[in-house]
Amino acid sequence: METSEILESGKIILEKWIESSSTPEENRLDIWVTIENFKPVVQSIVENHWGYLITITGLDVPPLFDEEKKEIQSGQLEALYHFANEAAIITIRVKVPYSKPQIESICDLIPSATIYEREVIELFGFDLLNTPNTDKLVLPDSWPEGVYPMRKTFTNLQVLENTTKEQPDE
Amino acid sequence: MNTDSENFYNQIVNKLKNWARINSPWAIHFNSGSCNGCDIEILATLTPRYDVERLGIKLQGSPRHADVLIATGPVTLQALDRLIRVYEQMPDPKFVIAVGSCALSGGVFDGCYSVIGDLNKVIPVNVYIPGCPPRPEAIIFGVVQLLESLKKGKNPQPITVPDEIPEIAVEEESNGNE
Amino acid sequence: MSEPKREKFIVPIGPQHPALKEPGNFEFTVDGEIVTDAAVRLGFVHRGIEKACEVRNYTQDMYLLERICGICSHVHATAFVLGVEKLAGIQAPPRAEAIRVLAAELERIHSHFLWLGVAAHEAGFDTLFMYAWRDREVVMDILETLSGSRVHYSVNVLGGVKIDVDEKLSDLIKKDMDFLEERTEYYMKVVTTDDTFIGRTRGIGTLSKERAEVLGAVGPTVRASGVKRDVRVNSPYSGYKEFPVKMITDETGDLEARFIVRLKELYESYRIIKEILEKIQPGELVTRIKRKIPEGEVISRVEAPRGELFYYIKSNGTEIPERVKVRTPSLCNWGTIMDVAVGHKLADMPMLLVGIDPCFSCNDRMVEVRSNSQKPQIMNWDGLRNYGIEYYR
Numbered sequence: 001m002e003t004s005e006i007l008e009s010g011k012i013i014l015e016k017w018i019e020s021s022s023t024p025e026e027n028r029l030d031i032w033v034t035i036e037n038f039k040p041v042v043q044s045i046v047e048n049h050w051g052y053l054i055t056i057t058g059l060d061v062p063p064l065f066d067e068e069k070k071e072i073q074s075g076q077l078e079a080l081y082h083f084a085n086e087a088a089i090i091t092i093r094v095k096v097p098y099s100k101p102q103i104e105s106i107c108d109l110i111p112s113a114t115i116y117e118r119e120v121i122e123l124f125g126f127d128l129l130n131t132p133n134t135d136k137l138v139l140p141d142s143w144p145e146g147v148y149p150m151r152k153t154f155t156n157l158q159v160l161e162n163t164t165k166e167q168p169d170e
Numbered sequence: 171m172n173t174d175s176e177n178f179y180n181q182i183v184n185k186l187k188n189w190a191r192i193n194s195p196w197a198i199h200f201n202s203g204s205c206n207g208c209d210i211e212i213l214a215t216l217t218p219r220y221d222v223e224r225l226g227i228k229l230q231g232s233p234r235h236a237d238v239l240i241a242t243g244p245v246t247l248q249a250l251d252r253l254i255r256v257y258e259q260m261p262d263p264k265f266v267i268a269v270g271s272c273a274l275s276g277g278v279f280d281g282c283y284s285v286i287g288d289l290n291k292v293i294p295v296n297v298y299i300p301g302c303p304p305r306p307e308a309i310i311f312g313v314v315q316l317l318e319s320l321k322k323g324k325n326p327q328p329i330t331v332p333d334e335i336p337e338i339a340v341e342e343e344s345n346g347n348e
Numbered sequence: 349m350s351e352p353k354r355e356k357f358i359v360p361i362g363p364q365h366p367a368l369k370e371p372g373n374f375e376f377t378v379d380g381e382i383v384t385d386a387a388v389r390l391g392f393v394h395r396g397i398e399k400a401c402e403v404r405n406y407t408q409d410m411y412l413l414e415r416i417c418g419i420c421s422h423v424h425a426t427a428f429v430l431g432v433e434k435l436a437g438i439q440a441p442p443r444a445e446a447i448r449v450l451a452a453e454l455e456r457i458h459s460h461f462l463w464l465g466v467a468a469h470e471a472g473f474d475t476l477f478m479y480a481w482r483d484r485e486v487v488m489d490i491l492e493t494l495s496g497s498r499v500h501y502s503v504n505v506l507g508g509v510k511i512d513v514d515e516k517l518s519d520l521i522k523k524d525m526d527f528l529e530e531r532t533e534y535y536m537k538v539v540t541t542d543d544t545f546i547g548r549t550r551g552i553g554t555l556s557k558e559r560a561e562v563l564g565a566v567g568p569t570v571r572a573s574g575v576k577r578d579v580r581v582n583s584p585y586s587g588y589k590e591f592p593v594k595m596i597t598d599e600t601g602d603l604e605a606r607f608i609v610r611l612k613e614l615y616e617s618y619r620i621i622k623e624i625l626e627k628i629q630p631g632e633l634v635t636r637i638k639r640k641i642p643e644g645e646v647i648s649r650v651e652a653p654r655g656e657l658f659y660y661i662k663s664n665g666t667e668i669p670e671r672v673k674v675r676t677p678s679l680c681n682w683g684t685i686m687d688v689a690v691g692h693k694l695a696d697m698p699m700l701l702v703g704i705d706p707c708f709s710c711n712d713r714m715v716e717v718r719s720n721s722q723k724p725q726i727m728n729w730d731g732l733r734n735y736g737i738e739y740y741r
Contacts, residue, residue: 003583024645025434027583052564054649055675057660080660082647087583089647112564112683116675123398138394140247140284149283149399203395207418207499210462214488217465217481246395278412281403282396303418303499 003027006088013048014090017041030091038094039104042081045092046109051085053106056116058124061095062152077101077124096126105131123150191237192317194226197267198236198260202253203285204243207303208270212240215306222310233259238316239293240309244272244279245286257293267312268295271302378694386689401672406432406506406641409669416674418499419462422448422455423652425504427659428672430585431648432506435641435663441632442590444508449587450624451494451503451511452650453617457528458487459653460610460617463702464535467607470698471548476538483531486524493517508634518625525618532614539607549603553688553700556601563683567655569704572609573601579651591620591627603703639667652677654704678704 007029011021017037022030033041045051059078066073074097081092094103105128107114118137120126125148136143148154201209215222216229230236233256245253257264268289271277276287289295296319299312377385397416401409414425426448433440440448461484468476488498495501495511503509513521539545555565560573570577574597580588581595596612598605643665650657655677662671681704689700 025647028647052561054564054656054658055673055680057671057673059662059671082658082660084649089649091647110564111562111687112680115679115682140250140394142247149396154283154399205415205418205421207415207421210418211499214481214485217485218478219482219485244395248394278415279395279397279400282400284394284396302415302497305498 003087006085007090010045010050010083010085010088010090013044013050014041027087028089028091030093032093032095035094035096035103038092039106041092042106042109045083045090051083051088051090053110053113053116054082054084054089056081056113056120058120058126058150060124060151074098077126079103079120079126081106100127101125102127102129104129107132122148124148125151188320192320194228195237195313195317196228196230196235197238197240197313198230198233198256199240199242200253200256202241202243202249202273202289203246203279204270204272208242208273211303211306212242212269212309215309220306220310222313225310225314227310227313233257234261236260237264238313239264239266240269241266241289241293241295242269242273244276244282245289245292246284247286248284250286250292253292265296265316266293267297267299267316269299269304269309269312271300274298274300277302376689376694376697381693381695383689383692383694383697386686398672398674401669403668405639405667406669409672410504410506411502413672413674414500414502416676419459420455420652420654420657421500422451422503423650423657424674425502426452426586427648427650427657428661429504429506430650431646431659431661432641432663433637434646434648435644435661436506436637437642438507438635438637440508440586440635442587443629443631444633444635445587446590446624446628447509447511447513447587447633448503449591450513450621451491451501451509453620453624454487454491454494455501456653457614457617458484458491460614461487463610463653464607467699467702468545470702471545473545476535476545479531480535483528486528490521490524493520505634507637508632510633512633513625513628522622522625525621529615529618532611532618536608536611539604539611546604548696548699549607552603552696553692553703554600554602555684555688559687560601560684563687564680565655565684565704566677566680567652568606568609568613569655569681569684571595571597572605574599577656579649579656583649585648585650587624591623593620603699606703640665641667641669654678655681 004026007023007027011018011029014031017031017033017040019032019034019037021032024030031041057080059080061076061078063075064073065071076095076097078093078095081094083090083092096103101124103126105113105117107117108130114131114133115137117126117128117131118133118135121128121131121134122137122139125146139149199209199212212229214220233239237260239257239260241253257266266289268274272279273289273295276285279285280287286292297312297316299308301308304312375387376383397412400412404412410425410428413428414421416424461480465477465480465484468474468480491501492498494513494517495503501511503511539549555563555569555573557574560570560575565573565575566577576582576595576597578593578595579585580593584592593616596609596616598609641663643663645660645662648659648661650659657677658673658675660671660673661669664670685700685704689697692700
C-alpha cells in the first residue's frame with residue numbers, strides 16, 4: 001500500500017474525533033483531539049491494528065502574553081503520541097494546562113507504553129491517570145520532588161549548584 | 171637487633187609487594203555516565219589485537235580484588251554514590267585512571283543537569299588519559315605510566331586529597347573547560 | 349513493582365557489572381529457579397542530553413547527540429542531520445548520501461560483531477568472543493582510515509559529509525569485506541551447529557509474532573519474530589533510496605533466530621557497501637545551509653544497528669532548537685524482556701538480556717539496587733553469568 005493510502009485509512013478510523021488536523025510532511029498526519037476523546041482515539045487505533053506506538057513526546061508550552069487579548073495565556077503541556085505504520089506516522093496531540101496535567105494512561109491498551117509514560121511523568125510532570133508504575137525511571141534517586149527538568153522554566157545551573165553543595169566533602 | 175630484623179623484614183615484604191603490584195595490576199572498570207565509547211575501547215584492549223593480559227593487566231570484576239580503578243565518563247548524580255562506594259571498597263593502596271575527555275573535564279556533557287562534572291571532583295585521580303575516546307594504545311600507555319611511577323616510588327602511599335596529583339600524571343590537553 | 353509475595357527471592361543485578369558495558373539494574377523475582385517478575389531501573393547514565401540540546405546550537409547539538417552512544421554514534425548524528433535538513437528544505441548531494449549509508453553500514457558491521465562477541469561471552473563461549481572482537485578490529489581500521497576516529501566518526505555535517513572515499517581506500521574496503529564475509533560464514537556455522545551453544549539459544553526467550561507486534565519491539569529483535577519492521581525498507585531515507593536493502597526476517601523468534609538475523613544482516617551490509625563503492629558518482633559533498641533553521645516540526649526515523657531510532661525536532665526559527673526528542677531502540681525492547689523473562693530459568697537471564705543488544709547509554713540519556721525490606725540475595729552480573737554457565741555445564 002502507498003504511504004498516502006495508509007495515512008488515509010488512519011484518518012478514516014479517527015474521523016469522528018478529529019478536532020483539527022494538519023500534514024506537516026507528506027508521510028505525516030497530526031491530529032489534535034480533546035482530552036475526553038483521547039482514550040477512544042487510541043483504543044480505535046489499537047483495535048484496528050493501525051501501526052504501533054513509537055513513543056510519547058512531551059512538549060512544554062510556557063505562559064505567553066497574548067498581544068490581541070492583552071492577557072497572559074496560562075502555560076500548557078502537550079503530549080504527542082506517535083504511531084507509525086510503515087512509512088506513515090500519525091501523531092495524536094493533546095494539550096493540558098499546568099494546573100491539571102491529567103491524561104488517561106494507555107497502558108491497558110498498549111502495555112509497552114509504560115516506559116514512555118514513566119519518562120514523561122518524570123521529565124515533564126504529567127499526571128497520567130491509572131498508570132501502573134510511577135517509579136523513577138531515569139532521574140537520580142536524590143532528585144527533588146516536583147522539579148521537572150524538561151520544563152522551560154528549569155535551568156541547569158540552579159540545580160547543579162544545589163546538588164554540588166549537598167555533596168559531602170571528600 | 172630485634173627492630174632491625176623487623177625493618178629488614180618489612181623492607182623485603184614491601185619490595186615484594188611492589189614488585190607484584192607492578193607486574194600484575196588488577197583493574198576494575200566503572201562507567202559513571204559515559205557514552206560507551208571509552209568502555210568499548212577499554213574492552214578492546216583485552217581482545218587479541220591489543221591483549222593487555224600479556225602485560226599482566228587483568229580486568230577484574232570485584233572492587234575488593236582491584237588495585238586500579240579505570241573510570242570513564244562524567245559523573246552523573248545517580249552513579250555518584252556507587253562510584254564512591256566502589257572506590258571505598260578497593261583495598262589500599264589504590265589508584266585511579268580517568269579515561270576520556272568526559273572523565274577529565276565533563277566533556278560535551280559539561281553543564282547538563284544530571285552531570286556533576288569531572289571525576290576529580292569526586293575521587294582523587296592519578297592518571298588522566300585524554301581523547302574522545304582514547305585509542306586502546308593510549309589506554310595501555312596510561313596504565314604503563316602509572317606502573318612506571320610505582321617503580322620509582324619506594325613505597326606508594328594512597329593519595330587521599332584530590333589536589334595532590336603526582337607528577338607522573340599524563341597532562342590533560344587544554345580544552346578550554348578549566 | 350508490586351509487593352513481592354512471601355518466600356520469593358528478589359535477585360538484584362547490577363548496576364556495576366564487570367567487564368561488560370554499562371551500568372544497569374534489574375530485579376528478578378524468583379520462585380525457586382523460575383523467574384516470576386522482572387523490573388528495570390535505568391538512570392545511571394542519564395545525563396540530560398535532551399535538555400542540553402535546547403541550549404546549544406544545531407552544529408553543537410550534532411556533536412553532542414553523536415555522543416549519546418559510542419556504538420551507534422553515526423546513526424544518531426544522521427537522524428538529527430536528516431531532520432534538520434528536512435526543516436531547512438535542503439537536500440544533501442547524492443555522493444554525501446551514499447557516504448552516509450557507507451558509514452552507517454560499516455557501523456552496523458562493527459556493532460553486530462561487538463554484539464556477537466558479548467553474547468558469546470555471556471554464554472560462556474569466550475573463544476567466540478575473542479574471535480569476533482579480533483575480526484571487529486578490521487572494521488574499526490576501515491572506519492579509522494575513513495574518518496580519523498575509531499568511535500565517534502563525525503562523518504556528518506549539516507548539509508552533507510566531511511569525508512570522502514578514494515580509489516585506494518575503496519579497494520582496501522572491498523578486500524576487507526571479502527575477508528569478513530568468509531569469517532561470517534564461519535560464525536554462522538558455529539551458531540547454528542555447535543551443540544553447546546544451541547543449548548543456550550534454541551527455544552530460549554521465544555517472542556511470538558503477535559506479542560512482538562503488541563510490545564512495539566524494533567530492530568533485529570522483532571525481525572527474528574517474523575515482523576517486517578525495518579525503517580531502511582519501510583521508509584527509505586538518505587542513500588537507501590538509491591541502494592535498497594533486503595529485509596531479513598526469521599520465524600522462530602528465539603535467541604537463535606536473533607543470532608541468525610543479525611549474521612544475515614551482515615551479509616546484506618557487505619553487499620551494500622560493495623555496491624556503493626562500485627556505483628558511487630563523483631560530486632559535491634556539502635550543500636550550504638543557513639545557521640537559522642526555519643520554524644517547524646520534523647520527525648526523522650533511521651534504522652540503527654539495534655532497531656528504529658526516532659528523532660523529533662522542533663525549531664522556533666532561531667539557531668537553537670526548541671525541543672529535540674530522542675527515542676532509542678533499546679528503550680522499546682526492554683518491554684520484551686520483562687515479558688519474556690517470566691517463566692524462564694534464572695540462568696537464562698544474562699542471555700535474554702543480551703539478546704536484545706541493550707545499550708544503556710542510549711537509554712539513559714536517560715538501572716541500582718533498590719533497597720528492599722527483605723534481605724535480597726545479592727548476585728552481581730558476573731555471579732549470575734557464572735551461575736548460568738555452571739547451570740548448563
